[in-house]
Amino acid sequence: MSAQNAPERFLSWRFEDEDEAEILTHEKDTKMPNASLIVLHKEDHTLGNTIRMQLLRDVRVRFAGYRMPHPTINECHIKLQTMEAGQAPLSVFDDCLEDLGEEVQRIKIGFDNACRAYEQSGR
Numbered sequence: 001m002s003a004q005n006a007p008e009r010f011l012s013w014r015f016e017d018e019d020e021a022e023i024l025t026h027e028k029d030t031k032m033p034n035a036s037l038i039v040l041h042k043e044d045h046t047l048g049n050t051i052r053m054q055l056l057r058d059v060r061v062r063f064a065g066y067r068m069p070h071p072t073i074n075e076c077h078i079k080l081q082t083m084e085a086g087q088a089p090l091s092v093f094d095d096c097l098e099d100l101g102e103e104v105q106r107i108k109i110g111f112d113n114a115c116r117a118y119e120q121s122g123r
Contacts, residue, residue, distance in 0.1 A: 063081040
């Protein structure tokens, strides 16, 4: 069953020539120490859960979670809390994205190598 009020999927893509607001916004959490709320605009569960899992692998992270505010709102809210005050949540988030990019590259190289090996095997 599809959501009747959900925005059209093609509307969620970002085009190069669009004049839009930021893709990412950040605000400090006033209720928890060393915490921030990072909002990824025009993203969904796919990226939210992937980033959350990558953040949880980092020893500097005390808590990482994400939520989608509403099915018709195309935003992903990531809550991040670090272990110590000297570890800025936004810096840890940036490191997470870098690590995630490297991991995606390793997967792509492995996939390409497996495809070449399969083609060379003559199957």
